[in-house]
Amino acid sequence: MTRQAFMARLMEGLRGLPPMAQADIIADYNNHFNEGAAAGRSEADVAAALGDPSRLARELRAEAGWKRWEMERSASAGASAVFAVLGLGAIDILILLPILMGVGSAIFGVGVAVLAVFFAGGVVFAAGPFMGLPGGPTATMLAGVGLMAGAASGGAVLAIVTTGLVNALVWYGRLHYRLLTPALEPQVHGAL
Numbered sequence: 001m002t003r004q005a006f007m008a009r010l011m012e013g014l015r016g017l018p019p020m021a022q023a024d025i026i027a028d029y030n031n032h033f034n035e036g037a038a039a040g041r042s043e044a045d046v047a048a049a050l051g052d053p054s055r056l057a058r059e060l061r062a063e064a065g066w067k068r069w070e071m072e073r074s075a076s077a078g079a080s081a082v083f084a085v086l087g088l089g090a091i092d093i094l095i096l097l098p099i100l101m102g103v104g105s106a107i108f109g110v111g112v113a114v115l116a117v118f119f120a121g122g123v124v125f126a127a128g129p130f131m132g133l134p135g136g137p138t139a140t141m142l143a144g145v146g147l148m149a150g151a152a153s154g155g156a157v158l159a160i161v162t163t164g165l166v167n168a169l170v171w172y173g174r175l176h177y178r179l180l181t182p183a184l185e186p187q188v189h190g191a192l
Contacts, residue, residue: 001047003033013057017064025060073163100169107162114154121147 010029014022029050036046050056125144129137 001044003043003047006033006043006047006050006053009053010057013054014060017061021064029056103165107158107165110154110158114151114158117154118148118151121145121149121151 007026007029011022011026014025017025032050033043033046036043036049047053121144123144124147125141128140128144131140133140135143
């Protein structure tokens with residue numbers, strides 16, 4: 001593979017990353033080719049030593065997703081980290097995707113239930129005193145407040161569980177990346 005073909009595939013795989021991150025990565029891989037040329041190696045040898053540019057791009061995107069998640073801890077950063085980890089390998093997708101879909105569906109279902117209980121508590125709090133429910137107006141207002149507080153607590157626990165699951169997935173991705181890196185590095189360092 002030529003330098004131009006390698007860099008084109010790498011740039012294609014990096015699409016969507018911030019422009020500065022893309023520029024840094026491209027400059028780094030251009031340096032690998034420059035050092036290889038200075039050592040008298042062909043572009044094809046350097047490209048073979050670096051590995052598949054599409055795979056490298058997926059690993060670099062995963063690493064960028066992890067860093068973003070560690071810095072921001074937002075929903076979009078978490079989704080970015082999850083999809084970056086899923087992009088690491090097709091076999092992993094076959095294993096992780098059904099699990100993540102089940103867990104994601106359960107989290108979504110619990111989130112909807114928490115919102116429904118919260119709004120039901122609001123209705124009981126606001127309309128209960130006028131409906132003549134058992135226990136009188138004070139009991140119905142307290143029941144409404146209790147439902148809303150329980151739903152808020154459930155939402156907080158759900159947020160903690162979701163954050164823990166995203167952290168576990170990022171840990172898994174890092175472990176996966178660390179297991180692959182030793183297999184790639186001796187070729188890169190030994191060949192360059």
